[in-house]
Amino acid sequence: MVEKLDCLHDSANPPDVFIVERLFSSSLVVVVSAATPQCMNIYHFKKGTEICNYSYPNSILAVKLNRQRLVVCLEGSIYIHNIKDMKLLKTLLNTASNPSGLCALSVNHSNSFLAYPGSVTFGEIIVHDTNSLSIVTMIPAHDSPLAALAFNASATKLASASERGTVIRVFSVPEGQRLFEFRRGMKRYVNISSLSFSPDGHFLCASSNTETVHIFKLEQLGPSGEDDAATWTAYVGKMFSAASSYLPVQVSGMMSQDRAFATAHLLSSGPRNVCTLVTIQELPRLLVATADGQLFIYNVDPQNGGECTLAYTHRLIGVDDNQREGPESEGSQVTVQVQSSPSYAETAALPASGPVTAILTGYSEDGGAKNGEVIPEHEFATGPVCLDDENEFPPIDSCRSGAGGGQGKSV
Known part of the structure; x- marks a missing residue:
């Protein structure tokens, strides 16, 4: 349903949260x-319990997670955890300065790739x-620093944009x-703030600090000409393609670029x-959530493209007396926050290198057992919580809802 949003969890006294990441549509959230x-802090919000908490040498700028890994990004380092027991598997030290915490982790845990500047x-x-x-590849994607990164669902494609914001590459x-x-x-x-593939990987959307969200179609023109037929556009495209080898790189590159679908x-x-592209009620939709607490839902024509029509507007935070609506909608007020915990401030002293946990008392700084002590699997201070339990934390294939399923986005 797009005309109504259901509140999954509401806290009466929420902390001053600036990062919330949810494991697909499970009850596990990172705050x-x-x-x-x-x-x-990692919570089981339906039970209202804290699973564990970790501290790091510097401020956390981003957290990404899938069913295999949890990644914490600081300005000059990245920590890779095994999400099943939160053991620290690897620390990437002295990474390029990354004050915005830009990184992307694929939702496909079989091909669990991490991309960063x-x-x-x-x-x-x-x-x-x-x-x-291990490092898989290094891609010289743009001439200017990176601004946005995103994997498709199968982790076979990676989209990127630079600080200039004029060109998006896949x-x-x-x-x-x-x-x-x-x-x-x-x-x-412009400042591109978001890139997102559609679930089937056929489209890519991009939003920025302007009023326009662009959707691009990922399709290759067939070499036999079956897909591009005998149209004037296709003819000119072939001429440009043939001539590009004789022109400077800057010119040929501009001629080969496709506009928004x-x-x-x-x-x-x-x-x-x-922004994100999802399927709701078997129809493609574009969702755009803004920092001032609004969610816009647009209808997308997957065949002809063109201008997307605004279907619904919802306020996620606070009350809007002047609710803007689509042609057939009624807005709804929803507050989505996470449960705080009394143990939140009980954090151990920060280590010189690597995170520590104030909850997993039997674990050392690198996440392993102290002095050879065997820690029962998934035994946490709040009681046994199995992070890979199919019932509590279902895989992405079985947790798709009418809104197209989660992709590790914030709640």
Whole structure:
């Protein structure tokens, strides 16, 4: 249902949260508070219990998780945990300065790839395999520093955008070959805040600090001409393609770029936002959530593209007396927050290298058992909580709802 949102959890006294990440549609959420930005808390929000908490040397800028790994990103380092027992598997030290905490973790835990910036001066992407704990490839994606990264659902493609915000590129994973190049615009640089593939991987959406959200279609024109037929556009495209080998790289690259397949116009520009493509009631929809607490739902024409129509507007936080509506909607007020815990402030002293836990008392700084002590699997201070329990934390395939299922997004 798109005309109504259900509140999954509400806390009467929430902490000053600035990061919330949920494990698909499970009850497991990761929370970082502005009051203690070096501490990460993991909760079972339906039970109202804290599973564990970890502290790190510096402020946490991003947390990503799938059913295999939990990744914590600091400005100059990245920590990779085994999500089943929170053991620290690897620490990537002295990574390129990353003050925005930019990184992407694939939702596919079989191909659990992590992408993050490899340079502060240009857009190099490092792709790390969090299963084998090794670097897979390094991609020179852009001339300017990176601004956004996103994997598709199968982790076979990686999309990227730079701080200039004019060009979006898609690369194959793990090969790192460029597959697509899309031009968002040429007149001005923008700050691209979000990239997201559709569940089937056929479309890619991008939002920025402007009022327009772009949707690109990922399709290769057939070499035999079956897909591009005898149209004037296809003819000109073939001429450009043939001529590109004789032109400077900058010119040939611009000629090969594809424009947006569809666009959606927001009611205002400026507030930071995130976008995603989902299937609701068997129809493709574009969802855009803004930093001021609004959710916009657009209808998308998967055949013809063009301008997306606004179907519904919901306020996620607070009350909006002047609720804006789509042509057939009624807005709804929803507050979505996480349960706080009395043990939240009881954090151990920060270590010199690596995280510690104030809850898993039998664990050392690297997540292993102290002095050879055997810790019962998944035994936490709040009682046994099995993080890989199919019933409590179902895999992504079995937790898809009418909104298209979760992809590790914030609640």
